[in-house]
Each structure stands twice: as structure tokens, then as C-alpha cells.
Amino acid sequence: MLRIAVPNKGSLSGPASAMLHEAGYKQRKESKELVLVDPENEVEFFYLRPRDIAIYVSSGKLDIGITGRDLLLDSGADAEEILQLGFARSTFRYATRPGTASGPADFHGMTIATSYEGIVAKHLDDHGIDASVVHLDGAVETAVQLGVAQVIADVVETGTSLRNAGLEIVGEPILTSEAVVVRRTGAPADDPGVQRFLRRLQGVLVARSYVMMDYDCRAEHLERAVALTPGLESPTISPLHNEGWVAVRAMVPAKDAQRIMDDLYALGARAILTTAIHACRL
Ligand SMILES: Nc1ncnc2c1ncn2[C@@H]1O[C@H](COP(=O)(O)OP(=O)(O)OP(=O)(O)O)[C@@H](O)[C@H]1O
Numbered sequence: 001m002l003r004i005a006v007p008n009k010g011s012l013s014g015p016a017s018a019m020l021h022e023a024g025y026k027q028r029k030e031s032k033e034l035v036l037v038d039p040e041n042e043v044e045f046f047y048l049r050p051r052d053i054a055i056y057v058s059s060g061k062l063d064i065g066i067t068g069r070d071l072l073l074d075s076g077a078d079a080e081e082i083l084q085l086g087f088a089r090s091t092f093r094y095a096t097r098p099g100t101a102s103g104p105a106d107f108h109g110m111t112i113a114t115s116y117e118g119i120v121a122k123h124l125d126d127h128g129i130d131a132s133v134v135h136l137d138g139a140v141e142t143a144v145q146l147g148v149a150q151v152i153a154d155v156v157e158t159g160t161s162l163r164n165a166g167l168e169i170v171g172e173p174i175l176t177s178e179a180v181v182v183r184r185t186g187a188p189a190d191d192p193g194v195q196r197f198l199r200r201l202q203g204v205l206v207a208r209s210y211v212m213m214d215y216d217c218r219a220e221h222l223e224r225a226v227a228l229t230p231g232l233e234s235p236t237i238s239p240l241h242n243e244g245w246v247a248v249r250a251m252v253p254a255k256d257a258q259r260i261m262d263d264l265y266a267l268g269a270r271a272i273l274t275t276a277i278h279a280c281r282l
């Protein structure tokens with residue numbers, strides 16, 4: 001049975017469970033459940049603190065886990081990401097009060113507050129910056145106001161938390177993060193259970209970002225129409241009862257669907273329909 005670590009709290013928890021549910025797995029009904037067996041799908045889910053997940057996976061006690069890239073890197077655990085999941089997207093950045101520093105090179109002798117000590121210590125070391133790091137569990141934006149640090153390093157999504165604390169970003173992003181699937185570094189890549197799990201999640205990712213598009217067009221416009229809807233491999237073309245017309249079916253990126261429909265219409269295509277994809281295996 002495949003043993004999978006799932007975040008039990010925080011920003012990753014809800015979207016991770018939703019994605020697993022969409023992939024056909026049983027998910028816990030109550031936030032107090034710590035382990036859930038899904039015998040039909042031959043998997044066992046362990047609900048763990050997001051920060052601990054890479055450590056469990058690197059120990060080999062669990063086969064794979066869902067966590068944030070930033071948490072994986074911060075842990076220093078011997079684990080690697082094998083699939084990007086597209087949620088909990090953020091950047092990791094330094095911030096200060098305006099006028100404190102124009103770049104990380106100015107941090108010499110300052111104190112930096114963060115919940116991600118591993119990432120910050122490595123970044124400072126890599127750039128030869130001699131600053132102290134103070135570890136805080138959360139709400140690090142307040143550390144400057146309370147005089148615990150002159151600089152913070154934290155997760156930034158919209159920047160609202162920084163603005164509310166009167167802070168501004170300094171320097172380039174230290175890293176960009178999103179939810180990822182991790183496994184122990186060098187674990188066999190061809191494990192059939194892991195491969196099946198990844199295919200299911202990839203199916204969800206595709207179903208979320210593509211729609212199916214159908215339309216009719218005159219045969220003489222087919223090449224130009226197909227250039228707009230090339231599909232993932234190649235579109236399906238079927239003859240219509242009306243001579244000189246064909247029906248086309250292709251997957252298109254959901255975000256482009258309306259623009260493509262406009263362009264197809266302008267080309268003379270008609271009966272243009274888009275439908276949601278609920279699940280797929282490519
Ligand atoms: N506002 C946010 N937007 C996007 N991703 C976020 C946000 N806050 C945290 N994350 C991501 O969530 C993961 C951190 O999860 P974790 O549960 O430790 O923290 P949290 O979501 O801040 O919850 P908590 O309230 O328990 O601190 C990281 O991968 C981080 O990049």
C-alpha cells in the first residue's frame with residue numbers, strides 16, 4: 001500500500017485534500033483524523049504538519065508527500081520534488097521598513113526574522129552576508145515594529161501582510177514556491193504505485209486547465225482553424241453530412257477558450273462548443 005503524507009493544516013491543507021478528492025481518493029471528513037486508509041485505491045494517507053512532511057519522506061517511512069517547495073528546501077531533508085501542483089504559489093522575499101536597506105548587501109550586522117531559517121542562512125552564506133537570523137514561528141512581519149529584527153524574510157503572495165506592517169520588499173525573490181509532490185532523493189522512479197498516483201494528479205491538473213472544444217467549419221478553412229486549435233497531439237476531424245463541412249474536436253487551454261472561440265467564429269466556424277473535462281489520462 002502506498003503511504004502518502006498530506007498537509008494537515010495551513011494554506012496547503014485544503015487545496016491538497018481537494019486535489020486528492022478530485023483524483024478519486026478518499027479524504028478525511030474531520031480535521032482531527034490523522035491517518036486514513038483508502039483500501040480500494042491501495043493508499044494510506046498520513047495527515048502531518050506541512051513542515052515535517054519532507055522529513056518523513058526522506059526517512060523512507062512514507063513513500064511520497066505533498067508539501068511546499070519552500071518547506072522542502074528549508075528542511076534540508078534528503079527529498080526531491082517530482083511534480084508541481086500549481087497551488088499555494090508564493091515568493092520568498094526580504095522586506096524592511098523603507099530606507100533601511102537597498103539590497104541584501106546592506107544587511108551586514110542586522111538581524112533578520114524568519115520562520116525559514118534554513119533558506120535564509122543558506123542565502124546569506126551564498127552571498128557572503130554577515131547577518132544574524134532569529135527564528136519566529138509566524139506573523140514575522142510584526143518583528144520589525146517590535147524591534148526584534150530590522151529585516152524579515154517571509155512568504156509573499158499578494159503583499160498585503162507586508163503593506164499592512166509598513167514594510168517593503170528588498171532585493172530579488174529568494175525563491176518561488178508552490179505545492180509539490182516529493183519523494184526520497186533517488187527513490188526508484190518506476191514504482192508502479194507512485195506512477196499511478198502521479199498520473200491521477202496529472203489528470204486533475206489537465207482537467208483543471210483544459211476544456212474540450214467542438215466546432216464545425218468549412219473544409220477549405222480547416223488548416224487555419226486547426227492552427228488555432230492544434231490540440232495536445234492532433235485534433236479529431238470528422239466529416240459532416242453537409243458536404244464541404246467538417247467537425248473538429250480538440251483540447252484547448254481553458255484560459256484561452258473565449259479568445260479562440262472569437263477567432264474561430266471570425267474564420268466562419270459555427271456551432272462552437274466548449275465542455276469541461278472532469279478527468280483524464282493523457
Ligand atoms: N498567503 C499564502 N499564499 C500562498 N501560499 C502560502 C501563503 N502562506 C503560506 N503559503 C505556503 O504554504 C506553505 C506553508 O504552509 P504552513 O501550513 O506552514 O503555513 P501557513 O499556510 O502560513 O499556515 P499557518 O497559519 O499554520 O502558519 C508554504 O509552502 C508557503 O509558501
Ligand SMILES: O=P(O)(O)OC[C@H]1O[C@H](OP(=O)(O)OP(=O)(O)O)[C@H](O)[C@@H]1O
Nearest residue numbers: 138139140155156157158159160161162
Ligand atoms: O502576501 P500575502 O497575501 O499577505 O500572504 C503572505 C502571508 O501569508 C502567510 O501568513 P499566514 O496568514 O499564514 O500567517 P503566519 O505568518 O502566521 O504563517 C505568510 O506567512 C505571509 O505572512
Ligand SMILES: [Mg+2]
Nearest residue numbers: 010011138139
Ligand atoms: Mg503561515
